[in-house]
Amino acid sequence: MAHTARDKEKLLIRVRRIRGQVEAVERALKEERECADVLQLVAACRGALNGLMAELVEGHIWFQVLDPERAKDSPQAAAAEELIDIVRAYLK
Secondary structure (H helix, E strand, O other), rough: OOOHHHHHHHHHHHHHHHHHHHHHHHHHHHOOOHHHHHHHHHHHHHHHHHHHHHHHHHHHHHHOOOOOOOOOOOOOHHHHHHHHHHHHHHHO
């Protein structure tokens, strides 16, 4: 995917942050921390993964579904923006 290659470093930074969050869940479980603390860490992981998913879906829409050369003010671009907003709202 062209957009993942273009945004590779930004995406890898997100993945590394997610890895750190998952490792924090593992540590919390090993340390037998309170359930509420573990659940909060898991919720943070889920939010981070959803953010990554939204970023990838948005790039996919702009670079694979639409023609990247198409004008940003075209009806297709407006529909893409609407779809991206819906996906982001769903993933929150």
